[in-house]
Amino acid sequence: MSAPEHEATPPELTPQELSRRDFLKRAAGASAIALTGVGLAAALLDANGxxxxDPVGAATSAKGLGDYSLPELRGKPGRMAIVRGVVPANSQAAQPDRKAMLERALAALGGLGAFIKPGDRVLLKVNAAFATSPLLGATTHPDLVAAVTSLCLAAGAASVALTDNPVHSPESCFALTGISEAAAKSGAKVILPGENLFVPVSVPPSGNIGGRLIRDWPTLAGPFKGVTKVIALSPVKDHRRAGASMTLKNFYGLLGGRRNVFHQDINGIIAELALLVRPTLCVLDGVTVMLTNGPTGGSLSDLKAMHVMAVTTDPVAADSFGMELLGRAVTEAPYIKLAETAGAGNADYKALNPQFLDLGA
Amino acid sequence: MRIPLNIVTARRISQIFFVLLTLWLCAVATLGATFWRLSGWQVNFILQLDPLTALGTLLATRTWYAQLLWAIPVIALTAFLGRVFCGFACPLGALNQAVGWLARRVTAKIPGARAAALRARLADNRHSPWQAAKYYVLAFLLASACFGSLQTGLLDPLPLLFRSLNMTVAPVVDAGFQALFLKPRHYASAWLLFTVFAAILGLNFLRPRFFCRYVCPLGALFGLLNRFAPWRMGKRDDAAHGECGNCTLCDTYCEGACSPSGALVASECLMCMNCLDACPKERMTFAGRASAGGEEHLPEPTRRGFLFAALTGALSAPLWTIGGLAETGKNPLLIRPPGSLDEARFLSRCLRCGQCMRVCPTNVIQPALTEAGLEGLWTPVLNYRLGTSGCQVQCVACGNVCPTAAIRPLTLDEKLGQGKFAAKGPVRLGTAFFDRSRCLPWAFERPCLVCQELCPVSPKAIYTRTIFEPIRFGQADFVAAQGSRLSLAGLPRPTVNLGSGDYYLRPAGLSAMASPEAGLRRINAAIWAEQGQTLTLDAAPDAKQGWKLSPGSVVEVVVRLQKPYVDAARCIGCGVCEHECPIAGLRGVRVSFENESRSGPGRMLI
Incomplete structure (x- = not known):
């Protein structure tokens, strides 16, 4: 005798049949539990542990943060303009107008339109390392941020954003340096270095540089998403360990994690940073130069008014010029030569035939 | 006494077998030359049977580690036959049952004592809604595991028992016999481990198998897995056996308090089989149908309670992260055994079963009390002061007994950075740091250098720089010389053995004029008396080396010190230096976790 297959008949079932049906249901349920166990084990089996x-082998992560240099300039000498500004005699200002200096330098290079095309999405790498006043010259000057932003937007850029992973707390840094306010006024978006914007990145070897320090290292990659042009805006500062902190050292602010371990090989890491990202344009702001007590400064007496600004496509050349402002030989910051060896630029800025411009002339 | 050959006897034999097996596996999980030790014994067999371990690590790691496949037959068994593991196999359950039985034995020959005892036993074994508590415990632990924090081992009876036996009972017993170890084992916080173990056993006085009924998360998991068990305990009411008289003898002896006389709470049945034995009319059966008294599956855990437990468990894992103990705030003394995964992955696997601590031949692996934070309670941490000689370089025992690979099973090649691991280098546990305010040569002008002698790395990670330093109260006036024998006056009583070969004499102030070693003459023997001192040098003092052998010229004793340094790039953090340092309390050289391999990129050195 077999139990009816249809559901419509329960009232006619005897207790024995009921019990059998229950048993079969339960056997099915128990089998399902056992098979779920087997299925999970089979699907998720980890046979090797x-x-x-710290696995052995090659770095597996993304290769660098990208090359944003102008394609037509790759493999060729970069372009450079150096401008001296003046404080107008009848002005209250203590410093020359950075926007005027920037425009003059850019005009000599064919205008910003030669670098920023309509629709470009621009990322500015500022130096916002410390939560200090812009007067102390330890960070990118807000006037420069505002000037670059408005010029980019005027050139048709779709968006301008800026970022940095500073030493002090990011919110304080961007606020106290005046960069946030300048960005808000001129239309740039401040991207704070949120934890989820960091991803492991490796720098592939070039010459004898790279492939060694930045290996699967958490790097501020998030802000680079969708970006088509990168402009580095850097002050010129004394730095005991590295010799000087200018354009290339500014890129240290793209590193996350326990990055301070890299100070054991400061020149090696800065040379790798030159390979990590290739900017479209670099602005080296020598209006006030931090000669002592860098890179934090802290006193106006650490600064010297030099009223100079360099605009170039070559970050290595920018730094070699910066060393001249600091009154130091290029060899005192060995990473400059290392970066040149790695193919990141030219350690002799004069080889770029820079245009010397003087707003006072 | 006649022992009936029935299912209860079979259950007892099985329980005794599993308890003995557990004890045996604890005994053999030790390193030694005798044949019965670690000779291929499956020392983790009982731990591997554990479905809670398999499920917990599954949720925490999204993998099913091959060593935990033994849980599958246990799951299948439970799905079909109910909590057979609890009744027949669980060694902690067996101990609980034994204590509960002993606590309720009627020994007094007082009239009426037996009846009173039976009444009390019936009250003890009545079903309680609090038996739902263990399902909340399970929900908490599994939710926590989902977010990467595996805490099941704290209350899972198998790791709990192994931990308790390995680190409290076994070492105390063996301290008397010394059959397993040459000297008594040390286990930090053993008193707390035992307190928990003793409390679990003691609670059986309150209710039989208290832990199994109210707390055990593994039992709760089994209680869910037997949801559809086709065969189960139950009562029959049929023509052949007549109606149940409700004598409640089945309830009286029910270890699981699942109320077999009434509506049976199926998830709570521990398969102790006592009801089968107790029923005077053989109405209790193990059969493929529901109990005639009716059936429920669970002891009414409220959905809200369950949800609350799961939510708090889910929150607990992120809260550990907020404490920052696995990352930025990691305790510098949190040194894990060689092969340990990075802290986050480690905590998603470690059961705190104590197998690594048991097997470690040098006894440096200790149960963490505070080192790893609350989350890492009783996880393994190396304490180089305890034990016999730091982490033995040629040993990979801990990783090879770890049941979940929280400590990876290393080969010697991988641990030492040989063969195909040559490029990666050895496994580093941390780095040794000298405390120059405590190290004998650095702080007290005493030669020592035990650390460098015993550093097992080649080339040694501890190296030295030799210097000669004037000792305190080491100046004297020259009186006379007879060849290499010098008579001096005014040298204060020395506090060291000047003739030991470590001490030298030179004209005072000479080092400023010439090289640091100018004029040095080793003192081969020294005789001191208040009125005059005689030093025998290794050669006669030479005027050409700056000696003025005129009475009244001042000489000084200098000590040759080899001051130790750590070559951090070579140090593997094995801790032999720290263990052997003669500064017994806070050692002159100490290891902390910096530069450990398991931290991955960003450790101390680049």
């Missing part, structure tokens, strides 16, 4: 925390 977990991998080590």
């Amino acid at each position: 977990p991998p080590a925390s």
Whole structure:
């Protein structure tokens, strides 16, 4: 005798049949539990155990943050203009107008339109390392941020954003340096270095530089998403360990994690930073130069008014010019030569035939 | 006494077998030359049977580690036959049952004592809604595991028992016999481990198998897995056996308090089989149908309670992260055994079963009390002061007994950075740092250098720089010389053995004029008396080396010190230096976790 297959008949079932039906249901349920166990084990089986925390082998992460240099200039000498500004005699200002200096330098290079095309999405890498006043010259000057932003937007850029992973707390840094306010006024978006914007990045070797320090290293990659042009805006500062902090050292602010371990090989890491990202344009702001007590400064007496600004496509050349402002030989910051060896630019800025411009002339 | 050959006897034999097996596996999980030790014994067999371990690590790591596949047969068994594991196999359950039985034995020959005892036993074994509590515990632990924090081992009876036996009972017993270890083992916080173990056993006085009924998360998991068990305990009311008289003898002896006389709470049945034995009319059966008294599945855990437990468990894992103990705030003394995964992955696997601590031949692996924070309670941490000689370089025992690979099973090649691991280098546990205010040569002008002698790395990670330093109260006036024998006056009583070979004599102030070693003459023997001192040098003092052998000229004793330094790039953090340092309290050289391999990129050195 077999139990009816249809659901419509329960009232006619005897207790024994009920019990049998219940038994079969339960057997099915128990089998499902057992098979779920088997299925999970089969699907998620880890036969070899977990991998080590420090695996051997090549870095597997993304290669660098990108090359944003102008394609027509790659492999060729960069372009450079150096401008001296003046404080108008009848002005209250203590410093020359950075926007005027910038425009003059850019005009000599064919205008910003030669670098920023309509629709470009521009990222500015500022130096906002410390939560200090712009008067102390330890960070990118807000006037420069505002000038670059408005010029980019005038040239048709779709968007301008700026970012940095500073030493002090990011919110304080962007606020106290005046960069936030300048960005808000001129239309740039400040991207704070949120934890989720960092991803492991590796720098592939070039010459004998790279492939060694920045390996699967958490790097501020998020702000680069969708970006088509990168402009570095850097002050010129004394730096005991590195010799000087200018354009290339500014890129240290793209590193996350326990980046201070890299100070054991400061020149090696800065040379790798030159490969990590290739900017479209670099502005080296020598209006006030921090000669002592860098890179934090802290006193106006650490600064010297030099009223100079360099605009160039070559970050290495920018730094070699910066060393001249600091009154130091290029060899005192060995990373400059290392970056040149790695193919990141020219350690002799004069080889670029820079245009010397003087707003006072 | 006649022992009936029935299912209860079979259950007892099985329980005794599993308890003995557990004890045996604890005994053999030790390194030694005798044949019965670690000779291929499956020392983790009982831990591997554990479905809670398999499920917990599954949720925490999204993998099913091959060593935990033994849980599958246990899951299948439970799905079909109910909590057979609890009744027949669980060694902690067996101990609980034994204590509960002993606590309720009627020994007094007082009239009426037996009846009173039976009444009390019936009250003890009545079903309680609090038995739902263990399902909340389970929900908490599994939710926490979902977010990467595996805490099941704290209350899972198998790791709990192994931990308790390995680190409290076994070492105390063996301290008397010394059959397993040459000297008594040390386990930090053993008193707390035992307190928990003793409390679990003691609670059986309150209710039989208290832990199994109210707390055990593994039992709760089994209680869910037997949801559809086709065969189960139950009562029959049929013509052949007549109606149940409700004598409640089945309830009286029910270990699981699942109320077999009434509506049976199926998830709570521990398969102790006592009801089968107790029923005077053989109405209790193990069969493929529901109990005639009716059936429920669970002890009414409220949905809200369950949800609350799961939510708090889910929150607990992120809260550990907020504490920052696995990352920025990591305790510098949190040194994990060689092969340990990075802290986050480690905590998603470690059961705190104590197998690594048991097997470690040098006894440096200790249960963490505070080192790893609350989340890492009783996880393994190396304490180089305890034990016999730091982490032995040629040993990979801990990783090879770890049941979940929280400590990876290393080969010697991988640990030492040989063969195909040559490019990666050795596994580093941390770095040794000298405390120059405590190290004998650095702080007290005493030669020592035990650390460098025992550093097992080649080339040694501890190296030295030799210097000669004037000792305190080491100046004297020259009186006379007879070849290499010098008579001096005014040298204060020395506090060291000047003739030991470590001490030298030179004209005072000479080092400023010439090289640091100018004029040095080793003192081969020294005789001191208040009125005059005689030093025998290794050679006669030479005027050409700056010696003025005129009475009244001042000489000084200098000590040759080899001051130790750490070559951090070579140090593997094995801790032999720290263990052997003669500064017994806070050692003159100490290891902390910096530069450990398991931290991955960004450790101390680049």
